[in-house]
Amino acid sequence: MAAKRIAVFASGQGSNFQAIADAVREGKLDVSIELLVCDKPSAPVVERAKHAGVDAFVFKPKDYPSREAYETEIAEELRKRQVDLIVLAGYMRILTPTLVEPYYGRMINIHPSLLPSFPGINAIGQALEHGVKVTGVTVHFVDGGLDSGPIIAQTAVPLYEEDTEASLAKRIHEAEQKLYPYVIGLIAQEKVAIEGRKVIVKP
Incomplete structure (x- = not known):
């Protein structure tokens, strides 16, 4: 089975990007990071991608007439690289x-709460x-x-x-950096299937 080709979308520090890149480098995750997509040219994640040898598509949304316009350009970059998973x-x-429909079932997100509790911004503060x-x-x-798609995996974190x-x-963030590479690995091994609202993880 050929390694899955993934694209990571990030806007900030890139700690989860780094966790994924480290897992790949250490041989713990059998995927190929083909592209970083970032909407903030000055974001630290751009430098992380450079150090990891990952191509970056960096753009400023205000340079485009609409979301659909820049997503069309992103979609073309994904197609050129034959990306399997966003x-x-x-x-x-x-x-x-423009992006969600062609990649449904092949696009995942990580959120800092136990959904469906505290969707949206500032989940930790909530x-x-x-x-x-x-x-x-x-x-x-x-x-x-809004953070409403079928749930693949969750990790509990206590509050004190x-x-x-x-x-x-x-x-x-420590929990995120462990869970995300693990889930990407499950998908790369084709152990994850969607059945309606439920996600089935095969042994």
Whole structure:
């Protein structure tokens, strides 16, 4: 089985990009990172991609007349590289059907809560504000809604009374960096299937 070809979309620091790249470099993850897509030219993730030897498509949304316009260009870059799987890793743009529809079942996202709790922005702050005892990390397929696609895997992260947003975020990010390469590995081994709202993970 040929290694899956993936594209990582990110907008910021790129810690999850780095975790994936490290897993590939260490031989723990049998995929090929073909492309980084980034909407912020100054984002640290761009430098991480350069160090990892990964091509980057970097753009400024304001340079395009619409979301569909830049997503059409992204789609062409994905096609040129025969990308099998899109991995959203802190990509802060809402996606349109231009990308979501052709890649449904082949596009995943990671979110810093136990969905369906606390979708959208500031999930870590929401968890603290609500006083929950457990939050976590979710990897799910992207369906065009707000963090609403079928859930593939979740990891629980406890909250402590002394937690601040920074201390909780640190543990959340550590959990993300373990869970995301693991899930990508399952998909690369073709062990993941969608059946309606449910995701079946084969042994």
